[in-house]
Amino acid sequence: MNCKLFEGINETELPRLLKKLSATEIVCDKNTIVLHSGEKVKNIYVCIEGSFVLENINSDGSVNIISTLSKGSHFGGAFAFTDAISPADLRALSKGKLIAISKDRLLLLDDGDTEKNKIFANLISILANKSTFLITKIQHLSQRSIRGKITSYLNEISKQSGKREFLIPLDRQGLADYLCVDRSALSKELSKMRDDGLIDYRKNMFVIKY
Amino acid sequence: MNCKLFEGINETELPRLLKKLSATEIVCDKNTIVLHSGEKVKNIYVCIEGSFVLENINSDGSVNIISTLSKGSHFGGAFAFTDAISPADLRALSKGKLIAISKDRLLLLDDGDTEKNKIFANLISILANKSTFLITKIQHLSQRSIRGKITSYLNEISKQSGKREFLIPLDRQGLADYLCVDRSALSKELSKMRDDGLIDYRKNMFVIKY
DNA sequence: TCAATTCCGTTGCAAATGCAACATACTTTT
DNA sequence: AAAAGTATGTTGCATTTGCAACGGAATTGA
Numbered sequence: 001m002n003c004k005l006f007e008g009i010n011e012t013e014l015p016r017l018l019k020k021l022s023a024t025e026i027v028c029d030k031n032t033i034v035l036h037s038g039e040k041v042k043n044i045y046v047c048i049e050g051s052f053v054l055e056n057i058n059s060d061g062s063v064n065i066i067s068t069l070s071k072g073s074h075f076g077g078a079f080a081f082t083d084a085i086s087p088a089d090l091r092a093l094s095k096g097k098l099i100a101i102s103k104d105r106l107l108l109l110d111d112g113d114t115e116k117n118k119i120f121a122n123l124i125s126i127l128a129n130k131s132t133f134l135i136t137k138i139q140h141l142s143q144r145s146i147r148g149k150i151t152s153y154l155n156e157i158s159k160q161s162g163k164r165e166f167l168i169p170l171d172r173q174g175l176a177d178y179l180c181v182d183r184s185a186l187s188k189e190l191s192k193m194r195d196d197g198l199i200d201y202r203k204n205m206f207v208i209k210y
Numbered sequence: 211m212n213c214k215l216f217e218g219i220n221e222t223e224l225p226r227l228l229k230k231l232s233a234t235e236i237v238c239d240k241n242t243i244v245l246h247s248g249e250k251v252k253n254i255y256v257c258i259e260g261s262f263v264l265e266n267i268n269s270d271g272s273v274n275i276i277s278t279l280s281k282g283s284h285f286g287g288a289f290a291f292t293d294a295i296s297p298a299d300l301r302a303l304s305k306g307k308l309i310a311i312s313k314d315r316l317l318l319l320d321d322g323d324t325e326k327n328k329i330f331a332n333l334i335s336i337l338a339n340k341s342t343f344l345i346t347k348i349q350h351l352s353q354r355s356i357r358g359k360i361t362s363y364l365n366e367i368s369k370q371s372g373k374r375e376f377l378i379p380l381d382r383q384g385l386a387d388y389l390c391v392d393r394s395a396l397s398k399e400l401s402k403m404r405d406d407g408l409i410d411y412r413k414n415m416f417v418i419k420y
Numbered sequence: 421t422c423a424a425t426t427c428c429g430t431t432g433c434a435a436a437t438g439c440a441a442c443a444t445a446c447t448t449t450t
Numbered sequence: 451a452a453a454a455g456t457a458t459g460t461t462g463c464a465t466t467t468g469c470a471a472c473g474g475a476a477t478t479g480a
Contacts, residue, residue, distance in 0.1 A: 077338070078337070078338040078341040078342055079338070079342065080338075081334050081335050081338035082335070082338045082339050082342055084342050087345070107331065111321075111322055111323070111324050111327040112321055112322035113321070114321050116327075117321040117326075117327075117330070120327070120330040120331070120334065121317065121330070123334050124291050124330065124333050124334055124337065125291050125292070127288070127334065127337035127338060127340075127341055128287070128288040128289070128290075128291035128292045128337060129292050130337075130341055131288040131337055131340055131341055131344065132288055132289065132292055132294050134341065134344035134345065134348060135297070135344065137348060138344060138347060138348060138351065139297075141348065141351040141352065141390065142351065142390040143390075144390060144391070144392075144437085144438075145438095145466070145467090146466080146467075147466095171427070171428090172427070172428060172429090173427080173428090180351065180352040180353075180354060181354070181467080181468085182354075182467070182468045182469070183427095183428085184428090184429080184430080184431095184467095184468080184469075184470090185466085185467055185468060185469090187428065187429050187430080188429080188430075188431090188467090189466095189467095190429090191429070191430080203427095203428090203476090354436095354467085354468075355436070355437090355468095356436080356437075357436095381457070381458090382457070382458060382459090383457080383458090391437080391438085392437070392438045392439070393457095393458085394437095394438080394439075394440090394458095394459080394460080394461095395436085395437055395438060395439090397458065397459050397460080398437090398459085398460075398461090399436095399437095400459090401459070401460080413446090413457090413458085421480100422479105422480090423478100423479090423480080424477100424478080424479080424480095425476100425477080425478070425479090426475105426476085426477070426478085427474105427475080427476070427477085428473105428474085428475075428476090429472105429473090429474085429475095430471100430472085430473085430474100431470105431471090431472085432469105432470095432471095433468105433469090433470095434467105434468090434469085435466105435467085435468080435469095436465105436466085436467070436468085437464105437465085437466070437467080438463105438464090438465080438466085439462105439463090439464085439465095440461100440462095440463095441460100441461085441462095442459105442460080442461085443458100443459080443460075443461100444457100444458080444459075444460090445456100445457080445458075445459090446455105446456080446457070446458085447454100447455080447456070447457090448453100448454085448455075448456090449452100449453080449454075449455090450451100450452085450453080450454090
């Protein structure tokens with residue numbers, strides 16, 4: 001199944017666990033909206049077949065894709081555990097299947113239940129990782145200039161890889177979207193930084209010079 | 211103690227629990243750095259006396275305060291559960307006391323341990339709340355214009371309160387810092403939005419008109 | 421291999437932003 | 451009530467950014 005939420009749980013145990021949780025299987029056609037924006041999130045949804053998107057329709061009609069779910073990925077881990085409403089629609093991109101695990105039932109499992117403990121520990125680790133990821137992104141975004149954002153981002157990747165020369169996992173448009181700036185302005189600033197001798201780059205390969 | 215991490219745990223139980231966890235009490239003088247930026251975070255630190263700051267020293271020497279800890283608040287819940295290094299120094303603002311709870315010992319507690327389950331559930335809820343808080347902030351920050359950021363922020367607060375007229379919990383400088391923009395530019399844009407008939411405001415009271 | 425498409429860099433320009441400096445209103449202190 | 455201090459609003463200006471448009475490079479697909 002390869003799902004972080006169930007990591008460490010024996011595959012033969014899983015069906016029994018899901019039964020204990022009264023997990024519901026949701027089979028749906030393309031474009032079915034499983035969960036509407038504004039609805040209360042009561043379940044954790046785990047994708048087991050097909051693909052789904054989390055998307056928001058803006059007031060001007062444009063669509064904002066927040067994330068995509070493929071086999072093994074899940075949504076609601078955070079929202080179900082606050083009393084939050086869903087910030088987006090969960091829509092099937094194709095015919096698909098997912099299981100909904102009720103947060104309440106999860107909480108009602110016996111304290112001594114080993115699987116419950118595993119799931120809880122996994123959930124903590126998932127949320128913790130998400131949290132650090134988000135904090136990192138905020139640090140980039142809080143830089144006021146494009147140069148600042150670029151520097152913050154590149155330093156982060158460099159630190160992660162432990163090298164001054166590294167590949168970034170985004171193309172230009174992707175990087176612009178991630179840093180929330182205009183693509184051409186990004187290119188412009190990258191050139192300037194190269195002219196200033198701060199960095200060098202070729203496609204996805206970057207070098208921090210000083 | 212009034213600490214979310216221990217919520218639902220009997221006060222008379224707490225000392226025993228802490229002992230089981232081999233929680234260490236750290237007493238420190240003003241300006242002691244309990245945890246250095248770059249160090250691996252192995253503990254959850256709960257403040258029980260005095261106050262602490264999480265701060266980052268920028269390369270230009272300026273100080274960036276990430277958050278403050280007062281009695282009952284804690285740090286490390288997320289980082290200890292990833293293999294992350296601390297993004298900031300944890301420094302005592304005054305003479306203070308905190309307890310360090312080892313993540314590893316927490317994990318080693320017996321699965322049937324009721325307190326372990328409570329702490330885990332609390333931690334999940336804390337991390338989930340944090341995550342939604344951060345996502346909200348990112349949504350504000352990803353707006354490209356100051357007007358967009360203001361609108362995003364005000365709509366959020368309005369939605370939370372369920373009213374078109376509401377108080378915001380930040381003063382102008384605070385709001386500017388939160389939205390990562392210049393204070394005067396923020397004031398400027400607020401005036402413009404009032405001129406455009408979009409909002410009205412007086413000090414911390416705001417009205418969304420359309 | 422050629423065509424089509426996508427990606428990336430560049431340019432000019434209008435608009436938005438940050439910054440510094442000052443003015444005004446509001447608070448707190450004495 | 452006066453004075454000091456703090457918060458907010460305003461203005462002018464230099465700089466940065468976004469936007470639109472274009473051209474070349476690289477990639478993909480037929």
